[in-house]
Structure formats: C-alpha cells, structure tokens
Amino acid sequence: MTTTTRTAYGPLGWGSFEDLPTGRTLVMGVLNVTPDSFSDGGEHAGHEAAIAHGLRLLAEGADVLDVGGESTRPGSERITPAEEQRRILPVVEALAAAGAVLSVDTLHAATAAAVLDAGAHLVNDVSGLSVTPEMVELVAERQAPYVLTHARGTPATMDGLADYDDVVDDVLAELETLRDRLVGAGLAPERIVLDPGLGFAKRGAQNWALLRALPRFTATGHRVLVGASRKRFLGALLETDGTARPAAGRDAATAAVGALAAHAGAWAVRVHDVRASADAVAVAHAWLGTEPAVLRPGAARAAAAGGGAR
Template sequence: MTRTILRPTGFVDAPFGHDGKVAGLAGGLLWFASVELIRLDDANCRAGAELVPVEGIEERFDDDMAKQWQRITTPRPPLQLGERTIPLDQPRVMGILNVTPDSFSDGGVHEDVDAAAMAGADMAGAGASILDIGGESTRPGATTVWEGDEIERVKPVVERLSRGGNAISIDTRKAAVMEAALAAGAHMVNDVSGLTWDERSLSVVAAANVPVCIMHAQGDPQTMQDKPTYDDVLVDVWLWLEDRFEAAINAGIAREKIILDPGIGFGKSLAHNLELMNGLAAFHGIGCPLLLGASRKRMIGALSNEAEADERLPGSIALALKAAEQGAQIVRVHDVPETMQALRVWRGLKDQALTPKI
C-alpha cells in the first residue's frame, strides 16, 4: 500500500482573518497554511512531493492521511512527571546533566554529587522544566558502561534533585538503570536507542507507567558515524519512529506518555541532520510530542570553522529556535539560561502576533 507523509509548512503569524485557510499545529502557538504531501511508493521510497494549501485539503485524504491530519492538529496533553505537570502548549527546556567522565561537551564537570546537584538546581532555577540525568556517554566512539557503574553515578544525583521537587528524566539504554533511577525518584525515561538496546526496557517503562522519549539512532555509538547511510533520511526516520511508537503501544505504554526524538547526530551525516531539522514538522503526524536535542553537537562545528563544543552556543540557540518554529515541544540543551532567554523573546513575538488588532 502506498502512503503519503504530511509535512506542515507555510507557517503564518496568527490565524486571524484566515478562517478555513490555516490549521493549528498540535495545540501550540503555530498555524500553517500549506502542507507538503510526501508520496511514497510500494517500497516506502519517496516517489514525489506536492505542496498544497490547507483550504480544502481534507477532501484529498485517504484514511491514513486523515489519521495523520488529526494527530497533527490535536493538542498534546501535558506531561505528568511526579507531582509536576508540564503543559506542552509552548516549547519547554530540558536541561542536560551528564554525570560522566567522558561526555563530548561536559565530561567530568558534574561527576561529584554536590556539583551535579548544584548544577541541576541552577538549571531548574533558570527555567528548565525537566532535568535529564545521564551516567553513560553516547557520543560518537563511546564505549559501553557497565550498568552497575552507571547506577552508581546517577542514583545519588537523582535522589538529591528529585527530593528538591524537580522533574527528573533518566537518560539510559539499560533496563536495570531505568529501574534504579525510577526507584530513586526519576519520573521519565529518555532512551537514545528507542527502547531497542535492552530487551527488558519496553516492559520496564510500561510497568512504571512513566513518560518515555523514544529516539532514533542508526548503529551503536562506537560505530554510528562510520558512513551512515539512508535511502531518504526524513522518510526512513519517520517510518522507524512510527514503528517504535506502535511497538511501545503494543507493549502497554500509554500513547500520551510517548515522546519522539529524530536523534540529531546519532548515525547521521551533516546533510542528514540538516534535512531532519528542515523537515521536523513532519514528525507531528505520528501524534506525539517532539523532543529535539541538537545542543553543542558536531554539526554546529562543521558549519562554523570546526568550533569546539564549548564554542557552539550561538549555533545551539539557532537550532533550538528552528525546532520551536516547527512546533517541537521540548528542546534538550546544555545552556539553559541562554536558551530560555531566546525562547522568551520568541514567545514575546508570538504573543504580539496573537494580539487581536481590532
């Protein structure tokens, strides 16, 4: 059966005076006037694309397109992380807190529990809605960490920050680490393998009944940047995430608890990353909140004279704003105060555009 992927585009500042000509994106602050119809052939390869106006578009839908349209235009329910309710009607910031010796940007900075807890508290104070704590580097070339060591790294930090009332995500591929962190007070799982690395991870998340971020990655961190290849990166990642979404549902994970991440920098070339960023709005058709993690990543250095990781703040903010402009509900960043300031300015522009003129 041939399929068509819907990509919202043609964004407008406000819906006023455009009745029937624009549609709202996922209950957020964005409206769009056009849709790119990406047509696939029987082998799920791109066969063509067509740009069509929103007005009258539903007359062209088959059942699958109608389902995508409903998902694109339906508001996302808030995330419940412990006692914290996080609305997804505007972009939220997830602060990165790596308690590792070898992460690509901040390895060794937060190995001490007190230093990690202070850094997490600072991020929350600066406006981060979620703190994402990780004990294993998954940078290109990283080696696997034994789960016991990973638990030893993350558990005391999770305990300390969760006691402070923060919403905590555990960044791990391992079911045992998920269990230990959730028992210590974490409220969410963020798995760069999309719940594929550990065969128990699906059942652990389902039993815990917590939100989970399913991320796309091609290959293992040790080899993922060795000539990554796709037939069509946007289509391939879209179909893979849809498949993992269905696997999570079938495992008993509630659909309102699933978040999707296209996995910038995980088994992708610079061209792949740029294409995913440009096409990000298409992933709303799967029907989940979108998380975008591009902070300080290598693609920024590749576009700016090989700037080192600690010199990539401007590029990180540019990518966070690009994500916000396509409706991403969560941006995962190292530099929380700076990203929050950029998003507040973005929000101010949206608020002014949404102020009725008559």
C-alpha cells in the same frame, strides 16, 4: 492556547511530569554525571558537583533535567548498569527532593527501573533500533513517559550506519515501527516522546534535513524532543579555516536551533546552556504570540504565592 494551573510546587521545579506547563516549548537541561562527556569534559562527574549544577540549571529556567551517567558520544565505551547507577542515583534522589522533573538518559532497563524508584519521571533511551525487550516491558508496566530516540548501532559503530534512501522518510518509518512496538506492549501513546536523534547515525546535512522536517514529526501526534545542543554538525557549520568550532563555542547556534524548533512546535529542546535557550524559546513564542506571561518555574511559584495561576 492551553495553560496549566499549578496547585503545588517543589522548592525549585515543577514537581511532576503532569505539572509541566503546556502551550510552550520546554527547556530540558543536560546534566552529565560522566568523566568523558564531549560537551563538558566531566566537570560535574562528582555527586556534589552534579547536584549543584542541576540546581543551577533549574534556577536558570530548566523545566526538566536530563541526567546521564554514561556518555553516548561517538566512540564512547559502554559501562555497566551498576556503575551507571553508582554515578547517578544520589543525584536523582537529591534533585527529585528539590522538586525537579527528571529525565534519565539510559540504555539499561535495570537503571531505568532504579531511577524511576528514586524519583525520576521520564526515561530517555537513545538505543533506538537496539532497544531491549526488557526496556519495552518496563516502561509499559510502569507507564513511564519514554523518549524514543532514533539511532542505529552503538556509539562505536553509528558513524558507519548513516546511509538512508531518504533520511526523513526512513527515520520516521523506523520511529513509527518502534512506537508501534511500545504501544503493542501496552505503553499509552501519549507517554511517548519522539526524538529524531540528531547526530546518532546522522551526517551533517542529514541533521539539517531532519530539523527542516520537524512539522512532519509533530504531525504524528506525539511530543517531539530536539537535541541539537553543541553537536558536531553545529561545529562543522561554524568552522574557521577548516577547523570545527569547539563544543563550548556552539551555544549561540544551539539557542538559534531552539528558537526555530519552538516555532516548529517542538515539545522540548535539550540543551547545555539553559539560560540562552530559555531566552531564545521565549522570543520564539513572543514572535508567534503564543507565550503565556509566566515563563519559568520560579516565576510560576511567585504567582502561586500571590494567588495567581498559570
């Protein structure tokens, strides 16, 4: 098993994409700086609240923070890149200064450029088949780590685009076509992270089929991100008397998915409740016998202060 030796630490986070630990599944904490998120209802829409929540997620064990300024829930409406940047740039700057490894969830090349300049490390683009030439050119030019998500249509139309001959075969084929487009533009293959796009133009059973097929995604040689947190298919699984479990009641199921995803070799799980999923991932690696002793950035900093290595 590979481990990573730390040479420098930010106040709270790993500091850079290259310094992220290897040998275990990472935990990506969701930080929505939006007034209309399906999962938290805009609790962290203000800059100060968002920064405070990001610091809290880091303290709870997040390896990466995924900052989003535009909701991608089904039926949500688009905002301008200028508004998106107004929401997130101060948050990105503050959390980057705290040493956080930052992913930014954006469809817009202009926003991706701005957040990379402000200290972000990854671009998490859920546009899928609609990825723009400008985004492809940007990430290739910057060699920015790029999360390539499978999606069809827009949040307003994707629910009607979930027809597949075979959901696993089709999603893999569409991702590989997009991957080839990125590589052809010059982006190094090792900078590409694949995301099957759970919930994006996927019906309930299709999401489960994709999760069962995670080894086929990891077999591509790319890192794989799993984003199941609080999504509708979990609420449907946990329904009572025909009523889906509300988003806030899906964290235990999310943590279970995280443990299974870690067992299947996922690079990272994207979650709202960081502490529960960090614990679940730790259990999965202990079960596999692959988890290094140091689990989280805070513990690694303590080891470094005492001369230890990761």
